[in-house]
Amino acid sequence: MSLTLIPAFRDNYIYLLTLPQKPGVWIIDPGDAAPVVAELSRRGLRPSAILCTHHHADHIGGVAELAATYQCPVLGPGASRIPARTEALREGTVHLDGEEMTVFEVPGHTLDHLAFYWEDLLFCGDTLFAGGCGRIFEGDAAMLYASLQKLAQLPDATKICCAHEYTLANLHFAAEVEPDNGAIGERLERVRRQREAGQPSLPSTLGEERLSNPFLRCHLPSVQHAVRAVYPDTAAESVATFAALRRWKDGFRG
Numbered sequence: 458m459s460l461t462l463i464p465a466f467r468d469n470y471i472y473l474l475t476l477p478q479k480p481g482v483w484i485i486d487p488g489d490a491a492p493v494v495a496e497l498s499r500r501g502l503r504p505s506a507i508l509c510t511h512h513h514a515d516h517i518g519g520v521a522e523l524a525a526t527y528q529c530p531v532l533g534p535g536a537s538r539i540p541a542r543t544e545a546l547r548e549g550t551v552h553l554d555g556e557e558m559t560v561f562e563v564p565g566h567t568l569d570h571l572a573f574y575w576e577d578l579l580f581c582g583d584t585l586f587a588g589g590c591g592r593i594f595e596g597d598a599a600m601l602y603a604s605l606q607k608l609a610q611l612p613d614a615t616k617i618c619c620a621h622e623y624t625l626a627n628l629h630f631a632a633e634v635e636p637d638n639g640a641i642g643e644r645l646e647r648v649r650r651q652r653e654a655g656q657p658s659l660p661s662t663l664g665e666e667r668l669s670n671p672f673l674r675c676h677l678p679s680v681q682h683a684v685r686a687v688y689p690d691t692a693a694e695s696v697a698t699f700a701a702l703r704r705w706k707d708g709f710r711g
C-alpha cells in the first residue's frame with residue numbers, strides 16, 4: 458500500500474492510494490484532473506475508483522474528466538450532485554477492489570459529507586483537519602460536533618488524511634486557545650519545520666489531534682475556560698463550547 462499526496466490549487470491535497478493488489482488505485486477528492494493525470498502517467502497507473510467526500514468544487518472539479526478518461530466508478534454522497542457518480546454511499550461498508558471500506562456520514566461542513574476509513578487511513582475531507590476542523594456551511598455546530606465525535610472513536614493510530622494544508626494556521630489558533638498546552642507548542646514547531654522544508658504536514662494521527670486540536674478537546678476545562686473568556690455567556694459543556702470555538706476561529710486572523 459502506498460499513499461501519495463498530490464498538491465492542488467493553493468492548499469488542497471488530492472490523495473492517491475495504491476493497494477497491494479491490482480487494480481486497486483483509488484483517488485480521493487480530485488478537485489483538479491491535471492495533477493492527477495500527471496502523477497498516474499508518471500507511474501503508469503490507472504485509477505480503479507474515484508471517491509468523493511463532498512460536493513465542493515475543490516474536491517470534485519476533476520472528477521468528470523478523470524472518470525471519462527479512465528472509465529472508472531465514482532463513489533460519493535447520494536444527495537449531492539457528484540459528477541459521473543456511479544454509486545451513492547451511505548453510512549456502512551462498501552466493497553471495492555476486494556477490500557472492505559467503512560463509510561461514515563459526517564454532516565456539518567456540508568449536509569451529506571462522508572468520511573472513508575480503510576485500514577488505518579481516514580479520508581475525512583473538510584470535516585476534521587490537522588489541528589482544526591471544517592467551517593460550518595450547511596449544517597450546525599451540534600451536527601459537526603457529533604460528526605467529529607464519531608471520528609474521534611477511532612484508534613489513536615488512525616492517520617488523518619484531510620483535504621487541506623491548514624495545519625500551521627490551525628495550530629496558531631490552538632496555541633491561542635491553550636497557551637499552556639505543551640503538545641501544541643511542540644507540534645507547532647515540528648509543522649513549521651516541515652512546511653519550511655516544503656513537506657506536507659499530513660497525514661497526522663488521531664492521537665496527536667486528541668492532544669493538540671482544540672475542536673476535539675471541548676469537553677476539557679482548559680478549552681471551556683478559554684472560550685468563556687472570549688464568549689462569557691457560553692455554557693460550560695462540550696457542544697456550546699464547540700460552537701463558540703468555531704465562531705472564534707472564523708474571526709481569528711493569527
Ligand SMILES: [Zn+2]
Nearest residue numbers: 511513566583
Ligand atoms: Zn468543502
